[in-house]
Amino acid sequence: MEKKKHVLLLFTDQQRSDTIHALGNDEIVTPALDSIAEGAVCFDRAYTPSPVCVPARLSMLSGQYCNRTGNNTNTKDTVYSGEGFFSEFTKAGYNTCCIGKMHYTPDLYAPLGFRTRISQEEMADPLHDDYTKWLKASPYGNVFDYHGQRTELYYVPQVSQLPMEAHPTQWIGDRAVEFLENADSDSEPIFLVASFIHPHPPFAPPAPWNKMYRSPIRRAFVPEDPDSYEDLLRNKYTTDAFGISPRRLELLYQHYYACISFVDYQISRIIDVLKKKGIYDDTVIVFTSDHGDMMGDYGSMGKRTMLDSASNIPFMIKVPGKEHEVRHDPASLVDLAPTLLSLAGIDYNKGEYDGVNLFADKHELVYSQYSNGTAGEYMVTSGKDKLVYSAIGDRYFYFDSFPDAKDKYDEKDPRVRELKNLLDAYIASDRCPSVEKRDMKSPARQEKYSFYPPLDDHTATAKEEAARMPAGYPITIGCKKTDF
DSSP: OOOOOOOEEEEEEOOTTTTGGTOTTTOOOOHHHHHHHTEEEEETEEOOOSSSSSHHHHHHHTOOHHHHHHOSSSSSOOOOOOOHHHHHHTTOOEEEEEEOOOOOOTTTTTTTTEEEEEESSSSOTTOOEEEEEEEHSSTTTTOTTOOOOOOOTTTSOOOOOOOOOOOOOOOOHHHHHHHHHOOTTTTTTTEEEEEEESSSOOOOOTTTTTOOOOOOOOOOOOOGGGGGGGGGGOOOOOOHTTTHHHHHHHHHHHHHHHHHHHHOOOOOOHHHHHEEEEEGGGGEEEESSOOOOOTTTBBSSSSSSHHHHEEEEEEEEEEEOOEEEESSSSSEEEGGGHHHHHHHHHOOGGOOSSSSSSOOOOOOOOOEEEEEGGGGEEEESSSSSSSEEEEETTTEEEESSSSSOOOOTTTTTTHHHHHHHHHHHHHHTTOSSSOOOOOOOOOOHHSSSOOOOOOOOOOOGGGHHTTTOOOTOOOOETTTEEOO
């Protein structure tokens, strides 16, 4: 019997597809990702099933699009009741371990089918989050915003309050290295997920990693008529609303890249252990992210849009025995389940998944969705062109070149009609509970008034923080003044 392959899934949060040196970005330093890319099949037209964390991750776990899972925003709404594909590896005798952020709905700390789950979530429950418990017992237990300060500083470049050795990214690397070093790879195959919160904002690398990029970095992409994209942008995080100048955007990019390079360093440490154990050449390695970030493109920051900056994701798979290749056919996070199960020789019901085994089949089209009802935004794309429907504005957009620079929607165009029929059918099959139109202001609308972000502080330690302040000096946490 052929020996089972080990599997390593490396996952980041909010990483753009154009942030790997070996795949065309000469400004960023990513030697570990470069080494993977050089021996991997790289999909340059891979798309998230949803340009926001929770639904994208549920679609990856389930192998289903949002219209089947019932989740399309960062809420607990779902109709999916399956176990997810990770459990299939556990049942098949793999030593399965998940380290880091999963952002799973409805339970952030569910085992998700893994034998071992080591958690690190952003707005953490201090009683359940493994990283939070570790940090509070460390010499750095007095640090509250250990993932960086959110709210007013969400898109302000900052340096972590923690040293490198206690930083959340380093902790994921440490736990992954420990797991691999202690795993008996001879007696049972390994399935390891190392899931990093960075480069999700706030961009807070540890010192001195914040000094990696001191020269100006790329300018944002601005189309000829930016106001025409108003109905595609669901973000409140716009450059105008936040007062993000060109110079500040450069600083944001510098810190964003530093976060990615620090993740890359952790990946290098993980790869080194595989090589020392002699199993690197027997390991399937996947690198991808849940979605991208606008990073100033179209005058916007963040996600929640089908524009390529947020919806196109890095996606590469290194398979023992396969040569490096760059593929241009569309791929999606829903493809991970059938692809990895097939590579591991684990039987599965194809009807359970919307994805395909990417090494035996190809997509003609993939889909993506954010929200629904009167707030919905939907996409169908071949990788060469895409059709987007925005319920806010009740409008379709068609693009056949990228970045999405010119809307060419023409209802008389046969290709547009073909894609419209398919996208309308997807929308009609949506199982998600319908929502009302949300107050997601576009840059054009925000010029009329001042905008301030909601104070979504991590409130679990509010009493601890307030207790650090002298009497008579209240602080505000999560919109509430505290003076306990």
